[in-house]
Amino acid sequence: MGRPATKPLDLKDGFYIEIRNRGSRTGIKIRRDNQKQMEFAIKEYEKAKDVIVLGEYKNGKSVNK
Numbered sequence: 618m619g620r621p622a623t624k625p626l627d628l629k630d631g632f633y634i635e636i637r638n639r640g641s642r643t644g645i646k647i648r649r650d651n652q653k654q655m656e657f658a659i660k661e662y663e664k665a666k667d668v669i670v671l672g673e674y675k676n677g678k679s680v681n682k
Contacts, residue, residue, distance in 0.1 A: 633671040636662050646671065 629648060632655035637644030644667070649655040652673075662668050673680040 627677040628674045630675050632673050634659060634662075635669040635671055637667040637669070639667055641667075644669070 628646075631648040631650055632652055633646050633648050634655060635644045635646050647658060649658055655670075659668050659670065671679070
């Protein structure tokens with residue numbers, strides 16, 4: 618076992634959602650290439666998980682609309 622990474626991750630360009638188990642504090646981020654794919658993933662996961670929409674990211678930063 619090594620030392621954990623300390624550098625924050627740079628996010629690739631795309632649309633992100635965070636998926637969590639119900640009642641959990643931590644989750645995983647899922648990237649989709651376009652908004653239509655992201656909306657399909659939201660519908661798929663919201664049946665059993667908590668879904669948080671993070672939005673679009675470009676050059677590692679959030680794009681506000």
